Amino acid sequence: MIQVDSIASVGTTPDSDKDVALAMVSDVAQEIDPVVAKRVLQKIDLYFMPAMLIGYGMVYYDKAILGSASLFGMTTDLALEVIDHSTSPATVDTSRLSWATSIFYFGMLAGLYPMTFILQRFNIRCVLGPVVLLWALVCAATAGVSSWRGLFVQRFFLGFIESVIPTSFMTIVGSYYTQEEQALRQAWWFSGTGWFTIIGGALNYGFGQITSGSLARWQYIYILAGALTFLFGLWCCAMPNSPVSAWFLTPAERVIAVERLRKGQTGIRCQKIKFDQIKESSLDVKIYLVAVMMASAYTINGAISGFGPLIVSTFGYETLDSILFQFPVGAVCVIFIPLCGYIPTVIPNTRIPMLIVCCLPVIAGCVMIWKSQWGYQPATPVVGYALTGFFGPVVSLIITVGASNVAGATKKTVMAATVFVAYTVGNIIGPQLIKSETKAQHYPELWTGLIICYCITILAAITLYLVLWRENRSRSTLELDEIQRDKIAFDDLTDKQNPFFRYVL
Numbered sequence: 001m002i003q004v005d006s007i008a009s010v011g012t013t014p015d016s017d018k019d020v021a022l023a024m025v026s027d028v029a030q031e032i033d034p035v036v037a038k039r040v041l042q043k044i045d046l047y048f049m050p051a052m053l054i055g056y057g058m059v060y061y062d063k064a065i066l067g068s069a070s071l072f073g074m075t076t077d078l079a080l081e082v083i084d085h086s087t088s089p090a091t092v093d094t095s096r097l098s099w100a101t102s103i104f105y106f107g108m109l110a111g112l113y114p115m116t117f118i119l120q121r122f123n124i125r126c127v128l129g130p131v132v133l134l135w136a137l138v139c140a141a142t143a144g145v146s147s148w149r150g151l152f153v154q155r156f157f158l159g160f161i162e163s164v165i166p167t168s169f170m171t172i173v174g175s176y177y178t179q180e181e182q183a184l185r186q187a188w189w190f191s192g193t194g195w196f197t198i199i200g201g202a203l204n205y206g207f208g209q210i211t212s213g214s215l216a217r218w219q220y221i222y223i224l225a226g227a228l229t230f231l232f233g234l235w236c237c238a239m240p241n242s243p244v245s246a247w248f249l250t251p252a253e254r255v256i257a258v259e260r261l262r263k264g265q266t267g268i269r270c271q272k273i274k275f276d277q278i279k280e281s282s283l284d285v286k287i288y289l290v291a292v293m294m295a296s297a298y299t300i301n302g303a304i305s306g307f308g309p310l311i312v313s314t315f316g317y318e319t320l321d322s323i324l325f326q327f328p329v330g331a332v333c334v335i336f337i338p339l340c341g342y343i344p345t346v347i348p349n350t351r352i353p354m355l356i357v358c359c360l361p362v363i364a365g366c367v368m369i370w371k372s373q374w375g376y377q378p379a380t381p382v383v384g385y386a387l388t389g390f391f392g393p394v395v396s397l398i399i400t401v402g403a404s405n406v407a408g409a410t411k412k413t414v415m416a417a418t419v420f421v422a423y424t425v426g427n428i429i430g431p432q433l434i435k436s437e438t439k440a441q442h443y444p445e446l447w448t449g450l451i452i453c454y455c456i457t458i459l460a461a462i463t464l465y466l467v468l469w470r471e472n473r474s475r476s477t478l479e480l481d482e483i484q485r486d487k488i489a490f491d492d493l494t495d496k497q498n499p500f501f502r503y504v505l
Contacts, residue, residue, distance in 0.1 A: 014464050023029050024413035030259055037260055040253045044176050049188045052169050055132075055232045057192030059165050062139050062158070062225045065218075065389040066101060072207070072217040074475030078148045086309040098431040103152050106423035107159025112424070115164040116417040117250045119171070120409060121271055128168055129237030135161045136233055140226025141217035151267075160422075166423070167416040172334060174403050174412055175242055175268050178261060179504055180345055183400045188342025190396040194389070195334025201326040221288040224454055242269040262490070270492040277410035284496070287415055289464040290402040291422040293355075296453040297398060297461070300362065303446055304329070304436055314439060315374055315381050325382060330390030340393040341400070351404075352465045355397040359454045359461075361390040366454075370447035393422075394457065404504045405468065408494035426453075 050177045066074075075097060082093040119127050138158050145151045156276045173185045201223065209215050215223075240246040243257035281287055302310075340358065344350050368384025381423060398420060406415045433446040478499055485500045494500040 003364070014259045022415060024327055032260055034296045036253070039257055040249065040256050040260070041181070043249060043253070044243075044246075044257065045185075046376070048172065048176065049185065049248075051232065051235050052172075052189035053192045054228075055165065055192070055236075056169060056200070057196030058225065058229045058232055059162055060193040061220070062229070063101075064160075064197065064200060065221050065225060066097075070110050072204075072221070074216070075215060076216040076382055077218075078145065079150050080148050080151075081390055087144075098434060100148065100151055100155060101431040102428045104155040105427040106157035107161075107387060108163040109159075109421060109424040110156075111160035111163030111462065112417045112421050113165065115160075116171075116413050117273060118166050118412045119164055121273060123241045124168070124172075124235055125241070128164065128239060130235060131161055131164050132233035133230060136226045138226075139229055140223050142222040142226075158339065163420070167413075170399060170403050170416040170419070171412055175337050176257070176261075179201035179404050180348075182226040182404050183344040183351060183397075184338070184341040186400045186403060187337045187393075187396045190392070190399060191334055191337040194330045194335075194393055196339060197303055197330030197333060197389075199327050201324065201330065201420070205324060225342040226451040244268070250324075268490070273410075273413075274408070274492075277408045278414055280408075280494055280496060281406075281411050281414040281418075282366060282409075286405060286416055286467055287402075288469070289460050290415070290482060291418050292460045293398045293404075293457050294395065294419050294422035295425040295429075296456040297359075297391060297394045297432040298423050299390060299394050299433070299453045300366075300450050301395075301430060303430035304388060304391075305452070306442070311384070311443070312370075312385060313451040325385060328382075328386035329389035330387060333392035336390065337392040337396045340397055344400075344504070351397050351401050351503050352461050352468075354393055355401070356458050356461050358390050358393040358397070359458050362394065363385045363451050363454050365390070366447045366450045370442050370444065374442060394454075401504070406495050407498060409492055411494045464495075465505055472503050472505075475502065 045404070075094075076291070080094070080095065080097040115127075135158070138154065138161060142151070142158075143155055145154050169189050170186070173182055173189070177185050204221060207220050207224075210217050210220065213220070238247075240248070243249070243254055245260075246257060247255055249257055257270060330429060340354050343354060365384040365387030368387070369381045372378060372380035372384065374381060402411070402415050402419045406412050427447075431447040434443055435445050438444060480499055488498065488500070493501075495503070
């Protein structure tokens with residue numbers, strides 16, 4: 001059994017085609033002291049999880065504040081709303097605000113694959129640190145934008161820069177945690193959406209009280225977001241490249257951090273980009289199914305993050321009160337994202353069933369908003385609006401299912417990038433479902449579109465479950481040499497190449 005005070009690093013240099021883990025461990029598995037392994041896991045959690053939760057919270061916050069900033073005069077200052085006085089009554093065109101929301105995701109779409117492959121090819125801190133610091137500057141620079149055209153340009157570049165964040169988090173969790181542990185850890189950092197819906201809403205409510213000063217209220221919000229992001233960037237500059245070089249662990253603990261990942265056969269990190277793995281990814285049906293699920297599930301975020309407070313304000317509530325109604329949405333995410341991450345750690349193979357179940361409240365919420373009576377402070381659409389927060393657990397589980405069911409460094413990179421390409425597609429589509437001229441009819445295109453999208457998510461999830469279940473059943477009939485399992489664990493094989501790999505459902 002491995003002991004902290006006696007273990008020594010193998011110290012060999014692995015083939016560049018293989019995992020960096022082979023620089024520290026051999027191809028023979030060693031037993032691990034469970035007490036020490038638990039301590040190592042706690043150290044990894046303490047280093048990554050709080051910072052990643054805050055980091056992804058900032059990713060969500062600097063997009064979602066567009067909806068609140070719109071209530072604080074941004075739409076007027078930057079001419080994001082066009083009022084047509086030639087009609088009676090006058091009509092309001094919010095298409096520029098829709099595009100201000102969507103164009104961020106065009107930038108992210110352009111950056112995802114190149115930025116994610118750069119992250120794989122080079123040391124993480126050399127890429128992630130400078131990119132996040134640049135993100136902070138671009139975010140704060142929103143306060144200096146003076147026209148809707150300038151805002152479009154700024155948001156495109158903001159999306160391009162931010163594209164590296166969610167994919168890096170997805171792959172980092174895959175590099176430090178076992179398959180069983182990943183569901184909860186992916187959920188922890190993704191729950192930043194809920195925390196910063198609440199925290200951001202409270203901050204925005206506070207900024208809404210400002211009645212003096214040389215800047216508009218919406219400008220202060222973006223300056224604060226940029227400052228907070230800069231602090232996160234300093235942490236990214238100190239991020240280790242993998243468990244092999246994790247400076248917050250002792251040399252002996254690094255060996256254990258690597259060794260405990262052997263059983264899952266997912267590998268840790270290989271910085272060589274392999275085109276055969278890219279080709280395999282392009283032919284893998286499960287990557288397409290995960291992408292369909294993400295694109296359809298995330299349409300709701302594109303609409304809610306940019307237009308949520310505006311939608312609630314049409315229920316008959318004051319401007320600042322409509323910001324406070326983001327709190328229940330955030331609370332649903334804060335509670336149910338980690339809960340849906342925890343359940344698979346005690347009940348195996350429940351990820352996809354829970355994903356399907358969590359789609360149902362979202363559909364119910366959309367129906368409640370659409371078909372209820374709007375007017376003076378009604379309760380039903382507000383409750384329905386809170387239920388839409390279940391999109392958070394749905395998306396968190398999609399990320400987990402995608403990350404846990406691929407192996408091979410390059411293939412994991414492709415999966416991560418593809419998941420968030422689909423994420424951008426959903427966010428681009430969402431705002432375009434809102435037609436300002438149909439506000440009196442409760443935006444029927446929005447709610448019918450979202451209901452259809454979540455039905456698609458359910459169908460794709462059922463299909464993926466059957467595909468993975470069938471593959472696991474087929475592999476269970478193979479006669480395999482268990483000794484060989486340990487030898488090939490860090491050979492950077494894909495899930496299709498490795499017969500010992502098992503898919504999680």
